[in-house]
Amino acid sequence: MGKKEKKQKQQQKTSRRGASYYRNEEDEEDYDFNNNYSQSLASSSLSDQEPEHDDSNEEEEKEEEEEEDADDKTASKKGMPSKFLLYQQSVQSPKGDISYLQKFFLLYVGGRLPLHLQEDFCGTALLSTEWLRNDSRRTAVGVDLDLEALNWCIENNINKVGADGYSRISLFHGNVLQPLAAKLVNFESQEIMNSIGSKDCKDDSESNEVKSAVQVGSSTSTDDMYMKRNVQLVPRDIVCAFNYSCCCLHKRVDLVLYFKHVLDVLSKKGGIFVMDLYGGTSSESKLRLQRRFPNFTYIWEQAEFDIIGRKTRISLHFHLQKQQRKLRHAFSYTWRL
Structure with a gap:
């Protein structure tokens, strides 16, 4: 289909352009999606x-997806809501998930309250940030391949937890099959900004020093944004892989390897692994x-x-x-x- 014909066709219907985003290693779907499935x-x-697609339609869709990808870069400038925000609102239910996690832990382990959570395939780590809210002793670890989602979490989710939220969560950019190679995302600058917003500076000189520190941190290279050192983490009471994430592991050897990594980080005092299929x-x-x-x-x-x-x-x-x-x-x- 020529570009002119395609343009005329598009004028007769609602614009189909939008943001395009692909991920092959993780999955995100609603834990309660099947509740409304029948309806x-x-x-x-x-x-x-949708009707069957022929080759010409597939070619047209491919062109549209390229346009959608370009639009995604300018969506925020036009007042478009973030795709991550839309996903959280339509798919996720962190409070319900946490309620089930606590019940499962008390049922199969018991004797103590779960305090330390690891969310694999975490995306924007909404579950992890919600986990931190109700108890100041709680910690959370999130692992995901999508750096954009992790950065969005830092800017939009963790800052809503409280002043100590940044100190109780660790976000790793990497593959769940290679956890030791994952890089810890360093959000020191966001933590400084958070402290600036939550309390007054003692005097102008101290304020200027903090602001200059933030500017220096923001100008560092991409490699400096991640902590490459080994990080000592508390053994986890709960590890979860929700939203059918394990279905992204197509080979048996990968699935078994992932389960071994999960077992390695669970507390020796007792812990649970929760996933859905x-x-x-x-x-x-x-x-x-x-x-x-x-x-x-x-x-x-x-x-x-x-x-x-x-x-x-x-x-x-x-x-x-x-x-x-x-x-x-x-x-x-x-x-x-």
């Missing part, structure tokens, strides 16, 4: 099924579900199932009502069931 499936079967008859067919929120619509799209490799492709889209924009393929994953 969503009924509505989607009437209005949300994606499956069921609906997971082996093409599927499209949607859930409406006040300002946007969340869409779950599942490609056709590869019965030989037992793999499927999941994409999450967001339709923004106020901005009249679509964030197609905001998050995409390839899972093996």
